[in-house]
Amino acid sequence: MDLTQLAGRRLHVLVAEVPGALPVRWAAESALADRGWVVASSVADADLLLVCGAPGPELTSVVRGSLDLLPLPRGTAAAATPGDAADALDRAVAQWRGPVPPAADVHQQDARADDGDPGDEDDDDDGGMDMDMDMTGPGGIPLASGAEDRDGLEMDVLHVPLGPLLPGWPAGLVLTCTLAGDVVTGAGVEVLPAAGRRAPAPLDPGALRAETATRLLELAGRADRAADARAARTLVLAGDVSGAQRPWSRVQRTVRRSRPLAWSLRGLGRLDPVLVADHRLPAGLAGDVHQRLLGVVDDRLDDAAPGWPGAATPGWRSRLLGLLPDLVAGRELAEVRLLLAGLPADLTADATADTTMDATAPTREVSGG
Amino acid sequence: MLSGIAFWVLSVVAVGTGIAVFRVDSMARASYALAVSFAAVGLCLVLVDLHFVGVVTVLMMTMEMAVMAVFMVMFMGMNPALMPMSMTHGTRTPAVLAVGCFLVLGGGAVLVPWPERRGAPVADPTVALGAALMESKMLVMLTVSAVLFATVVAALCLATTRSRYDRFGDDLRSRPSDPVRGGVGR
Amino acid sequence: MAEVGPVGLVWVPVLAVVLAALTAVTATVDGALTGRADRPWAELARLLRQQRRTTLAADTLLGRGAVVLAPVIALLMAAVVPLGSWTVSDLSVGVVWFNALDVVLWAVFWLAGWGTNSALSLVGGYRFLAQALAYELPLMFALTAPAIAAGSLRVGDVVSAQHGLWFVVWMPVAFGVFCLAVLGFTARGPFAAPAGRDLAGGLTAELSGVDRLLLSAGRWALLVAAAGFGVSLFLGGGAGPLLPGWAWVLVKTVVLAVALAAAGRRVPLLRAERFTEVAWLVLLPAVLVQLLVVAVVVVV
Numbered sequence: 001m002d003l004t005q006l007a008g009r010r011l012h013v014l015v016a017e018v019p020g021a022l023p024v025r026w027a028a029e030s031a032l033a034d035r036g037w038v039v040a041s042s043v044a045d046a047d048l049l050l051v052c053g054a055p056g057p058e059l060t061s062v063v064r065g066s067l068d069l070l071p072l073p074r075g076t077a078a079a080a081t082p083g084d085a086a087d088a089l090d091r092a093v094a095q096w097r098g099p100v101p102p103a104a105d106v107h108q109q110d111a112r113a114d115d116g117d118p119g120d121e122d123d124d125d126d127g128g129m130d131m132d133m134d135m136t137g138p139g140g141i142p143l144a145s146g147a148e149d150r151d152g153l154e155m156d157v158l159h160v161p162l163g164p165l166l167p168g169w170p171a172g173l174v175l176t177c178t179l180a181g182d183v184v185t186g187a188g189v190e191v192l193p194a195a196g197r198r199a200p201a202p203l204d205p206g207a208l209r210a211e212t213a214t215r216l217l218e219l220a221g222r223a224d225r226a227a228d229a230r231a232a233r234t235l236v237l238a239g240d241v242s243g244a245q246r247p248w249s250r251v252q253r254t255v256r257r258s259r260p261l262a263w264s265l266r267g268l269g270r271l272d273p274v275l276v277a278d279h280r281l282p283a284g285l286a287g288d289v290h291q292r293l294l295g296v297v298d299d300r301l302d303d304a305a306p307g308w309p310g311a312a313t314p315g316w317r318s319r320l321l322g323l324l325p326d327l328v329a330g331r332e333l334a335e336v337r338l339l340l341a342g343l344p345a346d347l348t349a350d351a352t353a354d355t356t357m358d359a360t361a362p363t364r365e366v367s368g369g
Numbered sequence: 370m371l372s373g374i375a376f377w378v379l380s381v382v383a384v385g386t387g388i389a390v391f392r393v394d395s396m397a398r399a400s401y402a403l404a405v406s407f408a409a410v411g412l413c414l415v416l417v418d419l420h421f422v423g424v425v426t427v428l429m430m431t432m433e434m435a436v437m438a439v440f441m442v443m444f445m446g447m448n449p450a451l452m453p454m455s456m457t458h459g460t461r462t463p464a465v466l467a468v469g470c471f472l473v474l475g476g477g478a479v480l481v482p483w484p485e486r487r488g489a490p491v492a493d494p495t496v497a498l499g500a501a502l503m504e505s506k507m508l509v510m511l512t513v514s515a516v517l518f519a520t521v522v523a524a525l526c527l528a529t530t531r532s533r534y535d536r537f538g539d540d541l542r543s544r545p546s547d548p549v550r551g552g553v554g555r
Numbered sequence: 556m557a558e559v560g561p562v563g564l565v566w567v568p569v570l571a572v573v574l575a576a577l578t579a580v581t582a583t584v585d586g587a588l589t590g591r592a593d594r595p596w597a598e599l600a601r602l603l604r605q606q607r608r609t610t611l612a613a614d615t616l617l618g619r620g621a622v623v624l625a626p627v628i629a630l631l632m633a634a635v636v637p638l639g640s641w642t643v644s645d646l647s648v649g650v651v652w653f654n655a656l657d658v659v660l661w662a663v664f665w666l667a668g669w670g671t672n673s674a675l676s677l678v679g680g681y682r683f684l685a686q687a688l689a690y691e692l693p694l695m696f697a698l699t700a701p702a703i704a705a706g707s708l709r710v711g712d713v714v715s716a717q718h719g720l721w722f723v724v725w726m727p728v729a730f731g732v733f734c735l736a737v738l739g740f741t742a743r744g745p746f747a748a749p750a751g752r753d754l755a756g757g758l759t760a761e762l763s764g765v766d767r768l769l770l771s772a773g774r775w776a777l778l779v780a781a782a783g784f785g786v787s788l789f790l791g792g793g794a795g796p797l798l799p800g801w802a803w804v805l806v807k808t809v810v811l812a813v814a815l816a817a818a819g820r821r822v823p824l825l826r827a828e829r830f831t832e833v834a835w836l837v838l839l840p841a842v843l844v845q846l847l848v849v850a851v852v853v854v855v
């Protein structure tokens with residue numbers, strides 16, 4: 001038993017999901033679970049990079065940039081269809097086990113490129129004291145300017161791109177946040193589309209609800225129930241609905257009865273019902289994160305009723321994406337993550353190369369507070 | 370012998386990091402150089418058998434520096450900079466005062482004829498120190514601590530920009546309006 | 556029970572080995588409880604093989620120094636824990652020593668967040684400070700309760716004072732607050748927000764290889780060392796039938812550490828601003844009342 005063999009028992013895989021390739025990612029996650037591997041939480045944490053689906057040009061460059069930032073030893077592979085996921089993982093592991101490239105090829109690049117994780121932001125500012133007012137800081141990164149945050153304190157303005165490779169995040173979504181501390185004061189939304197022109201097939205609504213429950217529970221700190229929700233999702237996709245009800249009922253029980261969970265999530269990510277109605281969004285999106293979570297777990301996974309998030313009017317996805325900068329402004333990072341994880345998982349599913357979304361909104365400085 | 374070496378090492382560390390506070394480029398390094406300097410002084414106190422005072426000095430000073438990191442953001446409006454930045458203002462007067470103070474105190478410590486020790490040191494120097502400072506005035510000390518705490522609370526209440534009337538409305542009957550709700554529901 | 560006596564600083568390497576062994580056992584048991592007993596070993600192998608990263612304009616002195624300090628502080632905490640009748644350092648203010656070390660952790664975690672020049676890890680560092688401001692004062696008072704009952708700040712005296720009745724029985728509030736604070740300063744369970752998944756790992760967002768290993772192993776070692784201290788302060792130290800004192804300390808430490816990790820998994824993440832109100836308005840008065848009860852019992 002050498003170190004490589006031991007290390008290969010629990011690899012961390014960064015899953016790069018392309019919009020519309022949710023089934024491929026689901027297959028990849030169940031393949032990971034079969035091998036005892038886990039989804040990586042960041043680029044620094046990952047050993048393998050798995051691309052699920054066929055990315056368009058911008059997403060491909062982001063993935064390539066992220067691959068450069070993965071620490072060695074690393075491996076990468078692409079899976080175009082759900083059936084290909086397990087083989088892709090095998091190919092990636094073969095690279096990971098293979099010889100390490102020479103030092104000249106592994107130059108760690110500047111992470112300011114639009115990559116998966118929020119890149120390295122320099123927190124510099126000149127002190128305003130008697131010194132040369134050179135506007136570049138160490139590493140050539142320009143200094144940050146100051147602005148007031150939600151409570152009226154003057155703080156550094158940082159531009160941090162969130163996504164597209166974060167776990168529990170809508171696929172291909174890049175939210176370029178303007179941060180004051182950890183409060184988002186403004187945001188720009190962009191969806192990096194998939195390649196190709198096919199609209200994706202509609203997804204099993206039960207699996208979508210289980211996916212949203214997984215994302216919310218993972219971010220809320222109940223990883224055990226998130227694993228149950230993931231298991232329920234896998235069983236539903238395999239057709240075993242009655243078997244899926246066992247882990248799903250545990251999820252339902254915890255969400256309905258856990259008082260610390262309710263206390264912790266209540267009041268966060270509140271969407272005004274009037275706003276939801278005005279923009280003709282699904283009615284289930286109104287309320288706070290806890291209410292959305294309750295709505296998600298309300299029915300059995302095979303329920304034929306419309307369920308969560310309710311009747312959808314056409315075009316709601318692009319309307320919701322267009323609203324994101326206003327919804328996100330004035331909230332802090334944890335709340336933004338919970339808000340986005342609580343939205344339907346196929347939010348960016350229509351972003352293929354021909355349906356260029358109108359959600360590419362420029363950064364709007366919305367003064368919060 | 371060992372304690373002598375330890376004393377000299379700690380002293381050099383304390384003075385060296387104290388100087389470093391004014392020579393380094395970033396606020397984070399300056400604060401933690403100061404923390405290391407205070408910690409070295411605390412450990413020197415442990416060397417002279419004042420265990421409690423020494424360890425509590427380390428505790429208090431580290432917590433102070435950590436809280437200072439929070440204040441740096443609040444009042445300086447910026448995260449600590451890595452830019453070469455002059456950390457000192459009005460250098461001449463404080464330098465003169467500091468050097469003068471050092472000469473007076475150091476000269477006193479070296480030149481004053483200290484009395485000879487009579488008898489042996491007590492078993493618990495911390496208790497003896499506390500008793501010598503406070504024993505005859507213990508009741509006053511107890512009252513003073515409560516008054517100090519009340520003063521701190523009163524000063525905070527007077528200084529805060531949001532009062533009960535901002536939170537609950539003019540008749541103190543409305544629901545509390547806070548930008549961020551707390552966990553207890555008040 | 557035999558009096559606790561110091562064995563001198565020359566035994567520190569032995570203590571380090573003991574602490575490492577206990578950490579390994581605790582992590583393995585915890586891995587077994589979550590499904591894979593070889594989880595910590597696989598992670599160890601993976602991180603040892605992984606390349607170390609540097610970020611642009613990082614403050615390596617402070618960042619890497621802090622990451623190295625995390626296990627060192629665990630070792631310093633363990634130095635005052637008596638193993639039966641031996642202890643490495645018989646400091647007369649052992650309780651305050653532990654308290655000072657858990658405050659130094661504030662500095663360690665903030666510097667780890669600051670060191671990599673990344674917005675998300677700095678947010679993680681500040682989240683740790685926000686939580687620490689909440690649990691620290693209740694912890695300080697909770698640590699005072701056993702000291703008052705024993706009439707001394709020496710850990711050995713506190714262990715000896717639990718002859719008839721363990722302190723956990725009549726100081727449950729203090730023990731509960733202590734456990735909560737241990738979860739807090741190891742950033743685990745309800746207090747895992749500084750290293751949370753929503754920040755791409757928070758403090759650990761830009762760390763890989765040896766740095767990540769030191770921070771993760773340091774957090775586990777801190778859990779074990781603090782559990783050992785809690786055993787001495789509340790659970791009677793080496794008291795128990797059949798086995799010698801030092802064996803009981805080791806067993807109880809592992810049990811408490813595993814129990815804390817398991818309890819942490821069942822509680823969701825608590826938001827710092829909500830927990831702060833609870834800590835200052837509910838926990839702090841409760842601990843003060845506990846102190847009053849202890850003081851009355853000691854005097855009467």
